[in-house]
Amino acid sequence: MKVKQYSIKVFELTIESESSFLDFMEKNLILLKRYLIVLKGVVTPPINEYLDKNDISYTTNLNINNDTHQEQVIKQSDLKIIDTIVRSGQELKVNSDLLILNRINSGAKLHVEGNMIVTDIVDGLIVCNGDFMLIKTSSKALIIFNGVEIEGALLKNKFHKIRFNGEEVTITPIEKEPKWA
Amino acid sequence: MGIVFAVISGKGGVGKTTTTANLGIGIANEGKKTVVVDFDLGQRNLDMILGLENRVIYDMVHVMDKESQLRQALIKSKHSDKLYFLAASQTKDKTALEREKVRKLIADFRSEFEYVILDAPAGIESGFEHTIMFADATIVVVNPEVSSIRDADKAIGIVDSKCERVKQNKHVQKYLIINRINPEMVTNGEMLESNDILDILDIDLVGKIPEDKKIVEASNTGRPVILDDKSPAGAAYRRISRRLCGIEEEFPDVEKVQQASLMDKIKGLFQ
Numbered sequence: 474m475k476v477k478q479y480s481i482k483v484f485e486l487t488i489e490s491e492s493s494f495l496d497f498m499e500k501n502l503i504l505l506k507r508y509l510i511v512l513k514g515v516v517t518p519p520i521n522e523y524l525d526k527n528d529i530s531y532t533t534n535l536n537i538n539n540d541t542h543q544e545q546v547i548k549q550s551d552l553k554i555i556d557t558i559v560r561s562g563q564e565l566k567v568n569s570d571l572l573i574l575n576r577i578n579s580g581a582k583l584h585v586e587g588n589m590i591v592t593d594i595v596d597g598l599i600v601c602n603g604d605f606m607l608i609k610t611s612s613k614a615l616i617i618f619n620g621v622e623i624e625g626a627l628l629k630n631k632f633h634k635i636r637f638n639g640e641e642v643t644i645t646p647i648e649k650e651p652k653w654a
Numbered sequence: 655m656g657i658v659f660a661v662i663s664g665k666g667g668v669g670k671t672t673t674t675a676n677l678g679i680g681i682a683n684e685g686k687k688t689v690v691v692d693f694d695l696g697q698r699n700l701d702m703i704l705g706l707e708n709r710v711i712y713d714m715v716h717v718m719d720k721e722s723q724l725r726q727a728l729i730k731s732k733h734s735d736k737l738y739f740l741a742a743s744q745t746k747d748k749t750a751l752e753r754e755k756v757r758k759l760i761a762d763f764r765s766e767f768e769y770v771i772l773d774a775p776a777g778i779e780s781g782f783e784h785t786i787m788f789a790d791a792t793i794v795v796v797n798p799e800v801s802s803i804r805d806a807d808k809a810i811g812i813v814d815s816k817c818e819r820v821k822q823n824k825h826v827q828k829y830l831i832i833n834r835i836n837p838e839m840v841t842n843g844e845m846l847e848s849n850d851i852l853d854i855l856d857i858d859l860v861g862k863i864p865e866d867k868k869i870v871e872a873s874n875t876g877r878p879v880i881l882d883d884k885s886p887a888g889a890a891y892r893r894i895s896r897r898l899c900g901i902e903e904e905f906p907d908v909e910k911v912q913q914a915s916l917m918d919k920i921k922g923l924f925q
Contacts, residue, residue, distance in 0.1 A: 558856050560811035561804045578854055580804050596854070 480586075481509055483535070488514030495523055502527060511535045551587070559583065559597065570603065574653075579613050592653045595625070606635040607647075618642055656687075658760060658770040659898075660789035662813070664805030666776030668797045669833040672869060674773040675703040676880040676888070677793070680895025682737035686768040689728065692742035693785040694775040695750060701741050705732055705876025715743040718755040724762055733881060738767070748781035760788040769898075778812055786813050791827040794857060797834045798846040803854055810855065829860035831894065836865045840909045848909065861894035863887050864908045 484505060488494045498505065510524075510531040524531055551569035559565065559573065561580030570587035577583065581597035588603035595610040600617045609632045610616065614625030619637045623644070632647040661674045671694075678690035691714065692700040701707055712727035717740070724740075731737035743750065763770040771793075774785040786792060792813055796806045810828060817826045832848050839845040852859055866887035872879040879888040880895070886908065893903045 557814075560814075561807035563811055576854070576856070578804075578807050579800070580808065594853075 483509045483511050485511045485513065488512060488516065488520065491517050491520060494520060498523065498527075505529065561597075577614075592651075594630075604637050607632060608635070609633070656764045656767045656770050657791065658764065658772065658789045659791050659793050660772045660774050660786045660813075661793045661795060662774045662782065662786060662806075662809050663776065663795045663802070664778060664807075664809035665797075665802045668795050668802050669863075669869075670776070670795050671699045671703055671773050672873065672878070673793070673795050673831060673833065673863075673891075674771055675700060676878045676891040677895050677898065678704075678737055678739075678771050679731070679733050679878055679880050680891050681769050681771075681899060682731070682734035684895060684899045684901075685736065686899060687736050687766075688734075688769040688771065689738045689740060689763055689767045690771045690773065691740045691763070692773050693781060694773060695742045695781060696744065696747040697775070698742045698744050700739065700773050701729075702876060703873050703878060704739055706739055706741075707876065710741040713741040713743045714759070715746045715750050718750075718752075718759055724759075724766070733878070748775065748779065748784075751781060751784040753784065753787065756784045757788055778809055782809070783812070783816055786817055788818050789826070790819065791829065793829045793831060793860070794855070795831045795833050796851065796855070798832060798836075798840070798848070798851060800846070803846065803851055807855060810857065828857040829898075830855060830857050831860055832862045834865045835862055835909055837909055837911045841911055859905075860897055861890055862905075862908050863890040863894075 486494070486497075506527065506529060510529060512531055512533050516533060552572060553567050553569050554572045554574065556574045558575045559577040559581040561578050564582045566584045568586045571583075571585045571589045573591040574593070576593040577591060577595045577597040577599070579596040583597065583599045585599065585601045585603060588605040589599070589601050590607040591609070593609075595608050595614045595616075598615050599608070602619055606616070606618060608616070608628065609630065610625040610628045612626040612629050616623040616625070616635075618635055619642060621642045623635070628644070632651055634645045634647065636643050661670050661677075663670045674690055678688055682688040690700065690704070692698055693714075694700075695715070698710075701710055706729050709729055712722035714727070716722040717724050717727045728738040728740055731739060760770070772785050772789060775781040794806050794810060796802045813826055813828065814820060819826050830852070832851060835848075836845060840847060848859070848862060864886045866879060866885055868879050868882060868885045869887055872882065879885045880891040882888045890908060896903050
């Protein structure tokens with residue numbers, strides 16, 4: 474018996490009419506190809522044929538409960554901890570949540586699939602696809618959070634909570650400097 | 655058993671070779687038997703700065719290929735009885751270095767000398783890797799500007815992953831020298847401050863060296879600035895040498911513009 478857990482992103486599409494659906498798919502094919510599609514409504518044979526032809530994964534019976542979103546943040550508990558400086562030229566790819574207890578220097582690059590907390594200043598580039606980040610950056614840094622570019626200058630020298638609720642990114646400053654130790 | 659220091663910077667032109675020459679003399683003047691080694695194969699410079707131009711008969715590659723004894727190739731410095739120098743090859747390039755030969759050479763230095771100082775080439779290629787591979791500690795030279803800091807950061811990262819000591823789960827001590835500090839520019843906020851540099855690189859500061867016009871003249875004449883009693887950079891190198899010999903030294907603030915004292919001003923009036 475082998476069990477694996479995946480966190481996947483899905484697009485939910487409601488079919489109102491066959492032609493408008495095919496039209497929409499044709500326009501957004503490049504984006505949608507990379508995701509699982511959940512279809513609501515009647516899947517007619519031409520739609521079925523179109524999806525198969527373009528190699529798109531889809532399903533019609535997937536129950537998504539939106540209320541559990543907050544819980545999921547806590548549930549993703551596989552955590553990697555880094556306690557060394559991330560130096561220029563280092564590139565790290567982390568598939569779990571990440572806690573960094575040191576600085577990320579200019580020229581370093583991090584790719585994180587989970588949530589992320591950095592307790593010291595960030596000068597480098599971070600690509601994060603989790604739901605939550607807590608970071609402080611210098612004006613040199615660049616954060617790409619779920620595809621949204623956040624310039625370091627925006628968060629300059631202050632800790633910020635950055636959240637993604639599945640639709641939009643919200644950034645909230647923390648007025649009081651956290652004491653980590 | 656001697657201790658092996660590699661002088662590194664990542665970026666070129668920040669003052670590695672000048673630092674190596676001055677610290678070599680400084681440490682030898684503290685009574686330690688010292689050797690400085692030019693690892694910058696193909697681009698030999700250290701011989702000129704030490705005033706030993708045209709004295710090189712055998713170089714490092716000759717010693718590694720057993721065409722010469724180490725003792726034959728070592729050149730005694732004019733400036734100190736305790737200081738020896740081994741030159742880099744001018745004709746061979748960095749590919750002449752082989753890991754096992756470098757290991758043997760450095761082991762020989764360790765048994766003969768108390769302090770071994772290796773002048774690394776700029777950049778982070780194989781020549782650099784061979785220099786740091788068997789070092790016990792590194793001296794990182796930076797200038798107070800962003801590109802130098804980033805290159806040093808990268809070089810430190812390589813030291814932390816490629817050094818033989820790291821592979822044996824031992825710590826490689828890293829000492830920082832901030833070179834060419836211009837006090838006026840720091841006061842005006844045009845230069846990076848040393849506290850910011852220390853935050854970024856997170857290694858131990860061993861000294862700050864003010865910009866000094868005498869360095870150029872010293873290199874040209876082959877008489878390193880540490881031998882000049884009036885030079886502020888020379889004084890800074892003397893303090894660093896003593897610190898590396900385990901002697902406590904004060905850290906005077908070289909980042910402040912030295913104001914002429916009241917007495918100096920009064921004296922000036924009468925001249």
